[in-house]
Amino acid sequence: xxxxxxxxxxxxxxxxxxxxxxxxxxxxxxxxxxxxxxxxxxxxxxxxxxxxxxxxxxxxxxxxxxxxxxxxxxxxxxxxxxxxxxxxxxxxxxxxxxxxxxxxxxxxxxxxxxxxxxxxxxxxxxxxxxxxxxxxxxxxxxxxxxxxxxxxxxxxxxxxxxxxxxxxxxxxxxxxxxxxxxxxxxxxxxxxxxxxxxxxxxxxxxxxxxxxxxxxxxxxxxxxxxxxxxxxxxxxxxxxxxxxxxxxxxxxxxxxxxxxxxxxxxxxxxxxxxxxxxxxxxxxxx
Amino acid sequence: xxxxxxxxxxxxxxxxxxxxxxxxxxxxxxxxxxxxxxxxxxxxxxxxxxxxxxxxxxxxxxxxxxxxxxxxxxxxxxxxxxxxxxxxxxxxxxxxxxxxxxxxxxxxxxxxxxxxxxxxxxxxxxxxxxxxxxxxxxxxxxxxxxxxxxxxxxxxxxxxxxxxxxxxxxxxxxxxxxxxxxxxxxxxxxxxxxxxxxxxxxxxxxxxxxxxxxxxxxxxxxxxxxxxxxxxxxxxxxxxxxxxxxxxxxxxxxxxxxxxxxxxxxxxxxxxxxxxxxxxxxxxxxxxxxxxxxxxxxxxxxxxxxxxxxxxxxxxxxxxxxxxxxxxxxxxxxxxxxxxxxxxxxxxxxxxxxx
Ligand SMILES: Nc1ncnc2c1ncn2[C@@H]1O[C@H](COP(=O)(O)OP(=O)(O)O)[C@@H](O)[C@H]1O
Ligand SMILES: [Mg+2]
Numbered sequence: 070x071x072x073x074x075x076x077x078x079x080x081x082x083x084x085x086x087x088x089x090x091x092x093x094x095x096x097x098x099x100x101x102x103x104x105x106x107x108x109x110x111x112x113x114x115x116x117x118x119x120x121x122x123x124x125x126x127x128x129x130x131x132x133x134x135x136x137x138x139x140x141x142x143x144x145x146x147x148x149x150x151x152x153x154x155x156x157x158x159x160x161x162x163x164x165x166x167x168x169x170x171x172x173x174x175x176x177x178x179x180x181x182x183x184x185x186x187x188x189x190x191x192x193x194x195x196x197x198x199x200x201x202x203x204x205x206x207x208x209x210x211x212x213x214x215x216x217x218x219x220x221x222x223x224x225x226x227x228x229x230x231x232x233x234x235x236x237x238x239x240x241x242x243x244x245x246x247x248x249x250x251x252x253x254x255x256x257x258x259x260x261x262x263x264x265x266x267x268x269x270x271x272x273x274x275x276x277x278x279x280x281x282x283x284x285x286x287x288x289x290x291x292x293x294x295x296x297x298x299x300x301x302x303x304x305x306x307x308x309x310x311x312x313x314x315x316x317x318x319x320x321x322x323x324x325x326x327x328x329x330x331x332x333x334x335x336x337x338x339x340x341x342x343x344x345x346x347x348x349x350x351x352x353x354x355x
Numbered sequence: 356x357x358x359x360x361x362x363x364x365x366x367x368x369x370x371x372x373x374x375x376x377x378x379x380x381x382x383x384x385x386x387x388x389x390x391x392x393x394x395x396x397x398x399x400x401x402x403x404x405x406x407x408x409x410x411x412x413x414x415x416x417x418x419x420x421x422x423x424x425x426x427x428x429x430x431x432x433x434x435x436x437x438x439x440x441x442x443x444x445x446x447x448x449x450x451x452x453x454x455x456x457x458x459x460x461x462x463x464x465x466x467x468x469x470x471x472x473x474x475x476x477x478x479x480x481x482x483x484x485x486x487x488x489x490x491x492x493x494x495x496x497x498x499x500x501x502x503x504x505x506x507x508x509x510x511x512x513x514x515x516x517x518x519x520x521x522x523x524x525x526x527x528x529x530x531x532x533x534x535x536x537x538x539x540x541x542x543x544x545x546x547x548x549x550x551x552x553x554x555x556x557x558x559x560x561x562x563x564x565x566x567x568x569x570x571x572x573x574x575x576x577x578x579x580x581x582x583x584x585x586x587x588x589x590x591x592x593x594x595x596x597x598x599x600x601x602x603x604x605x606x607x608x609x610x611x612x613x614x615x616x617x618x619x620x621x622x623x624x625x626x627x628x629x630x631x632x633x634x635x636x637x638x639x640x641x642x643x644x645x646x647x648x649x650x651x652x653x654x655x656x657x658x659x660x661x662x663x664x665x666x667x668x669x670x671x672x673x674x675x676x677x678x679x680x681x682x683x684x685x686x687x688x689x690x691x692x693x694x695x696x697x698x699x700x701x702x703x704x705x706x707x708x709x710x
Binding site: 221244246248249250251252253254255256258264267268 | 405406407420426427428430432433434436438442443444457458505538564599
């Protein structure tokens with residue numbers, strides 16, 4: 070009965086609603102994708118094509134920027150650093166954050182909810198206010214310019230993020246699942262790892278991906294806490310943009326930018342199908 | 356071995372007391388039903404037996420071991436939840452094998468046990484399906500299979516049939532009973548449905564607001580309810596009640612509005628005592644003499660007929676076998692056997708026995 074009503078309603082609305090939605094979708098896509106498109110386009114231009122007025126879409130593409138600039142600015146090394154730091158921070162945060170989120174979702178201890186809220190609230194502090202204290206702590210510990218420093222720094226904002234996302238996810242799972250597992254012979258930990266984690270894999274994976282991306286593009290802490298050895302791609306980009314000696318090398322900037330986005334896009338495309346499938350049958354109730 | 360002994364168990368959530376000293380002794384192999392209205396503490400008690408809820412005060416023993424502080428996994432108890440709680444990422448076979456695997460049984464033994472239980476419950480064609488691909492009734496069976504395959508000391512059921520449709524519920528009820536007769540495992544079964552409790556259990560525990568009102572065999576509860584609560588709770592349609600004071604000659608009841616009713620067999624309490632008498636609808640008979648009542652509604656079901664009648668502004672329900680020629684608006688006379696008339700003290704709610 071209700072199905073018929075919905076169908077009828079949809080049919081009536083279609084002419085306007087459908088076009089509005091499509092137009093909305095296209096607008097959003099253009100808004101989000103155009104800057105990236107322009108960046109990629111620019112990275113294949115010769116310097117003289119970059120600042121033409123009006124801007125040109127048609128030019129002789131070249132990979133000259135890529136070949137000439139990249140070795141000299143230590144880009145491969147920085148790319149490797151970025152991978153190490155982003156993956157390390159993502160993995161540690163997903164492990165710690167999901168367990169913390171599980172505790173928040175399930176364990177009934179007075180004050181635990183308040184504690185969770187406080188952890189989240191700590192994210193209200195502007196990162197710049199934390200950067201200097203963090204630098205001092207790292208220096209006192211002899212940890213400046215190391216991968217682990219950045220990884221730990223990123224964990225300070227990724228763990229609360231993962232914790233709150235996963236808390237919502239776990240809360241939606243019926244508690245009887247773990248109780249059943251505990252009666253079947255699991256400890257609380259066993260129930261979490263054997264039952265809850267496998268069921269939550271789509272959620273865990275998408276959270277992990279977002280965490281990695283957040284760490285991947287982080288600039289401020291990387292700028293403050295690293296120097297040469299552990300510095301990451303965003304720092305390199307900032308360096309190019311803010312080069313006061315030679316002026317900003319826009320070609321190099323867009324080329325490095327493109328290279329930064331590329332792995333993320335490839336990764337997202339690889340897991341996208343799996344993610345959507347996971348989210349679609351995320352209705353895990355028995 | 357699988358006897359469960361509940362001794363003076365209390366439960367509070369912070370300052371909120373939900374169980375006020377419950378004691379029940381369940382001998383090995385018995386099927387006990389905990390029944391009572393929603394919120395009376397049935398699930399809480401069951402979960403305390405399972406170890407999923409802490410015991411605030413008192414002891415619970417399985418066999419002769421106090422299990423208050425034993426982890427759920429070490430209690431050797433299997434529980435079937437209302438929502439079944441099947442592991443969604445595992446096939447039916449893996450769901451059933453899960454506990455056995457954790458106990459490190461040899462794979463051949465696991466497979467043998469899963470097969471034999473699957474056969475008992477007709478689950479064989481479903482063994483490789485995921486719970487998602489099962490109907491409600493099938494999930495219910497898998498949940499039972501998962502419990503049975505473990506061969507535990509005690510089965511706990513928390514309203515396992517309440518998510519099934521009426522017909523399937525009746526069918527599963529008989530199957531459960533048969534299963535218990537076959538396995539003989541101590542079973543504690545929680546339900547709010549008194550018919551389910553009565554038909555399934557060897558013994559029924561009627562609970563109300565965190566207390567046990569009465570423990571007894573199903574027919575004992577029906578024949579001799581200890582108090583007004585049990586009298587009203589057990590039986591469908593429910594018992595009729597009339598409040599009044601015992602007359603001087605103790606032959607009847609003076610109703611609050613002054614009407615005097617003769618009670619067959621008399622009322623065995625001292626004159627003037629406020630009492631409530633209870634008569635089950637099926638214990639009324641239509642007679643040539645008795646209480647004159649006006650027929651208001653007739654509801655035939657074929658095998659029996661329910662007649663709603665009015666007696667001085669009160670509704671009395673009468674249930675007779677077969678059919679009737681009585682018409683709405685008519686006045687009929689109804690009466691009951693003295694043995695089928697229950698008398699309760701109105702103030703305490705307790706049964707007053709014939710001396
Ligand atoms: N976690 C809890 N915190 C506070 N009160 C609870 C909690 N769980 C149950 N209760 C209370 O305990 C009482 C008994 O609940 P329950 O055992 O679920 O009842 P039943 O299963 O008989 O319907 C109810 O009054 C309920 O509100
Ligand atoms: Mg309940």
